[in-house]
Amino acid sequence: MTELELLSARAPAKINLTLHIEGRRPDGYHELQSLVAFAGAGDFVTFTPADYFDLTLSGPTAVDAGDGGDNLVARAERALRAEKPGLRTGAFHLVKRLPVAAGIGGGSSDAAAALRLLARANGFAADDPALYAAARLTGADVPVCLAPRARMMGGVGEKLGAAIALPPLFAVLVNPRVPVETKAVFHKLGLKPGESYGYGPHPAIASGMDFEGLLRTLKKGRNDMEDAACVLAPVVGHVLAVLSGARGCRLARMSGSGATCFALFETCRQAGAAARAVAQGHPEWWVKATLLR
The missing domain is CATH 3.30.230.10 (Ribosomal Protein S5; domain 2)
Known part of the structure; x- marks a missing residue:
């Protein structure tokens, strides 16, 4: 070089x-x-x-x-x-x-x-x-x-874990431009050292699952930080409601500690149309249609 x-x-x-x-x-x-x-x-x-x-x-x-x-x-x-x-x-x-x-x-x-x-x-x-x-x-x-x-x-x-081959996941990412501090969300969870939720194990994810199979599995999962983030930044709940109502949305959920949320769609066209609709209705938000892998 x-x-x-x-x-x-x-x-x-x-x-x-x-x-x-x-x-x-x-x-x-x-x-x-x-x-x-x-x-x-x-x-x-x-x-x-x-x-x-x-x-x-x-x-x-x-x-x-x-x-x-x-x-x-x-x-x-x-x-x-x-x-x-x-x-x-x-x-x-x-x-x-x-x-x-x-x-x-x-x-x-x-x-x-x-x-x-x-x-x-x-x-x-x-x-x-x-x-x-x-x-x-x-x-x-x-x-x-x-x-x-x-x-x-x-x-x-x-x-x-090892890399997992996912089916094409067409997604819309939305951030309302409100920063959410991870430390604050963890604090809001209220777990004391040694405590656990006891909600059960994470559903098994395997390489090569088709879209419908992966979607069913994802719906058995959750984001345990979502409720706390919604309390700290109520706009997160609004973003989730908007994404859930988008035509073709199969799953809407928050990512990480927020405030970015995502929605999954079966086709690229559905994701693109949803992103345009969300951006038009909320020009102050960061909106991006993308492919997850």
């Missing part, structure tokens, strides 16, 4: 198709089980090798993301440098399109994309243990974003 060669990577939105909170551990962390998929919509990260680290941002949500040392791209670079002394660093540019604090792992996916780019620039494998270690140190959702394919995620985000 030449000194000025530009590398680039997509940072797709992470969608929690299910999110079961199994309980709260004695150390205060919440154990979860979640089927995660990734959208066609996302941010974009470029990297140019250099003797110093730098991060610049552009895009419609860049102002909200911040460009200081607390940005997850910067934290990921520091974490990998600690794991890999002598790491060749460089200048990152992040084109930020996804809403921030939205329950779709935008910052985590940015950080994972940065780690992938650093791996390519330094000539080590995508499955190098140092990448996973740096991802864990950066944030709970970063490990699952390293290889953005549908899979089960457990524990506090560190337990990753």
Whole structure:
């Protein structure tokens, strides 16, 4: 690779198709089980090798993301440098399109994309243990974003299942542009250390399920953070009602800790028509028709 060669990577939105909170551990962390998929919509990260680290941002949500040392791209670079002394660093540019604090792992996916780019620039494998270690140190959702394919995620985000082949999932993502803090939603859940909901196990998800079979299984699941998020940000309930009422909607649910919600449709045409209708009725919302995988 030449000194000025530009590398680039997509940072797709992470969608929690299910999110079961199994309980709260004695150390205060919440154990979860979640089927995660990734959208066609996302941010974009470029990297140019250099003797110093730098991060610049552009895009419609860049102002909200911040460009200081607390940005997850910067934290990921520091974490990998600690794991890999002598790491060749460089200048990152992040084109930020996804809403921030939205329950779709935008910052985590940015950080994972940065780690992938650093791996390519330094000539080590995508499955190098140092990448996973740096991802864990950066944030709970970063490990699952390293290889953005549908899979089960457990524990506090560190337990990753094998990639799952899903049928085409045509979706509409909607964020009402109201940030929801994950910590506040967990607090609103009210689980004390050692407590659990006892709602039962997560339904089994298998590769190769057809759309109807997967849909039936998803409907047996849930997002245990949805009610708490709706209390903290009542507009989430409004978004879910709008999506549920869209023609052709087969399932509407919140992603992550909110406020982004998604609706699943059987065809691309249905999803596109629904996205246009929602955007026309609510021009102040962020609306995106996409394909989940």
